[in-house]
Amino acid sequence: MNAASPRAIPSVDRLLAALEPHPLPRTLVTRVIRKHLAALRSATIPQVPSFAELVAQLRAQLETLAFSRLQPVINATGILAHTNLGRAPLSLPAASALNAIAPGYSNLEFDLPTGQRGQRGAYLESAIALLCEAEDATVVNNGAAALVLVLRHLIRADRNEVVISRGELVQIGGGFRIPDILETSGARLREVGTTNRTTTDDYRAAIGPATALILKVHRSNFFMEGFVESPDTASLVSLAREHAVPFVEDLGSGALVDIADLAPVAHEPQPQETLRAGADLVCFSADKLLGGPQAGIIVGRASWIQELKRDPFFRALRCDKLTFAALQATLETYLQAQSGQRVDRLHDIPMLAMMQASEAELRNRADAILLAIADLPATFEAGAGKAQVGGGVCPRSTLPSVTLRCRPKDCSLEQLAARLRLRPLPIVGFIAENCFQLDLRTVFPSQDSALIHALREVLTQPQDGAGELGL
Numbered sequence: 480m481n482a483a484s485p486r487a488i489p490s491v492d493r494l495l496a497a498l499e500p501h502p503l504p505r506t507l508v509t510r511v512i513r514k515h516l517a518a519l520r521s522a523t524i525p526q527v528p529s530f531a532e533l534v535a536q537l538r539a540q541l542e543t544l545a546f547s548r549l550q551p552v553i554n555a556t557g558i559l560a561h562t563n564l565g566r567a568p569l570s571l572p573a574a575s576a577l578n579a580i581a582p583g584y585s586n587l588e589f590d591l592p593t594g595q596r597g598q599r600g601a602y603l604e605s606a607i608a609l610l611c612e613a614e615d616a617t618v619v620n621n622g623a624a625a626l627v628l629v630l631r632h633l634i635r636a637d638r639n640e641v642v643i644s645r646g647e648l649v650q651i652g653g654g655f656r657i658p659d660i661l662e663t664s665g666a667r668l669r670e671v672g673t674t675n676r677t678t679t680d681d682y683r684a685a686i687g688p689a690t691a692l693i694l695k696v697h698r699s700n701f702f703m704e705g706f707v708e709s710p711d712t713a714s715l716v717s718l719a720r721e722h723a724v725p726f727v728e729d730l731g732s733g734a735l736v737d738i739a740d741l742a743p744v745a746h747e748p749q750p751q752e753t754l755r756a757g758a759d760l761v762c763f764s765a766d767k768l769l770g771g772p773q774a775g776i777i778v779g780r781a782s783w784i785q786e787l788k789r790d791p792f793f794r795a796l797r798c799d800k801l802t803f804a805a806l807q808a809t810l811e812t813y814l815q816a817q818s819g820q821r822v823d824r825l826h827d828i829p830m831l832a833m834m835q836a837s838e839a840e841l842r843n844r845a846d847a848i849l850l851a852i853a854d855l856p857a858t859f860e861a862g863a864g865k866a867q868v869g870g871g872v873c874p875r876s877t878l879p880s881v882t883l884r885c886r887p888k889d890c891s892l893e894q895l896a897a898r899l900r901l902r903p904l905p906i907v908g909f910i911a912e913n914c915f916q917l918d919l920r921t922v923f924p925s926q927d928s929a930l931i932h933a934l935r936e937v938l939t940q941p942q943d944g945a946g947e948l949g950l
């Protein structure tokens with residue numbers, strides 16, 4: 480070897496000893512070290528970093544890894560069903576149901592009176608059917624799965640065309656494009672109309688012997704204004720009847736109650752309305768406006784629902800006991816409210832409670848928080864905010880809200896935002912109008928004290944980079 484011999488790569492054990500104690504499980508730490516060393520060996524870098532540099536690099540990687548663990552956060556974005564933050568928060572009854580079912584055995588598929596094998600989801604399905612005024616109902620893993628199952632089931636080799644408006648070939652969130660879902664299901668698109676205008680006659684002209692169904696997709700994450708036309712569900716239903724083809728509507732959000740009664744937002748179509756208008760099948764998500772766990776619900780014609788459940792593909796999409804437990808508890812809250820026993824119970828559903836909070840309530844909370852943080856090195860004020868339902872719901876409606884606006888004295892807006900995100904209980908706000916903002920509509924009142932505490936810590940304790948890991 481010549482004089483400039485390369486620095487030796489340290490052993491895994493030596494690096495592990497230097498990193499310990501680490502909050503992540505030791506096997507994970509070892510894996511990160513091994514991967515990093517393997518990358519160093521295969522890289523064509525001229526010099527192996529010093530031991531101290533190497534430890535610092537590994538610490539940074541471990542920190543990134545630790546932050547990717549699933550953990551609670553405070554949502555101060557003002558987006559209620561925030562897809563990146565886990566969509567609908569569950570109600571306390573739903574959380575207790577998880578607690579009751581998760582650690583033990585349950586009668587998931589067991590009939591207690593006879594001691595025989597029972598029907599999975601029977602109680603849940605009848606609760607959904609009742610709430611949606613449907614003949615029957617069933618549940619799968621999510622809204623996308625519900626749509627795929629319905630399409631696959633209604634499509635035959637010689638009858639595979641799905642008639643759909645060009646204005647509804649939409650993308651809903653990451654990776655959910657209606658055209659792709661249709662093609663995955665073996666369907667052929669029969670696009671009708673134009674992006675902004677589709678008439679009943681456009682649909683009529685497209686129906687033929689190859690038509691498998693007419694599909695209407697609720698344009699849930701955007702809206703069009705101006706020279707816009709599309710037939711309502713009832714006209715499409717009568718057209719479908721005329722030609723004896725099924726009519727299916729993908730509603731997306733699944734509002735079981737009229738949200739326009741709860742908050743100053745546009746009416747969101749409810750499954751029961753769509754069924755009353757004559758739709759054969761309607762599908763929607765359980766974790767948007769409904770406020771339950773991730774699931775996809777299909778309601779409608781009993782004979783079709785029964786067939787869907789016998790489709791071998793159904794087995795690949797079925798939900799587990801935890802989803803059933805949380806959904807059952809959520810739906811019981813609606814049933815109790817509906818039967819007039821406890822209308823106030825709807826407040827138990829965080830999605831609905833957040834929608835219902837009045838501006839005065841939010842303003843009072845903001846005032847109390849401002850009082851508690853008045854001494855901090857930043858300027859604070861309460862401002863008007865615009866919360867959104869999110870999850871692709873009510874794109875045209877924003878909910879009047881109240882935001883705490885902050886301009887820190889000793890750091891940038893981005894630094895403040897990052898420091899709050901990197902805390903043991905991360906807080907996610909946003910930067911707008913040259914302020915860092917926290918929208919109080921999506922912060923639970925019980926979290927206000929955590930906001931105060933966090934702002935005090937990040938604004939008074941100089942930090943370099945991340946806080947502690949939340950382990």
Ligand SMILES: *Cc1c(COP(=O)(O)O)cnc(C)c1O
Pocket residue numbers: 621622623624651655696697698699700729730731732763764765774775870871
């Ligand atoms: C959200 C949405 C879906 C997808 O539902 P997931 O539960 O996210 O799978 C499908 N269609 C519409 C119209 C939606 O809004």
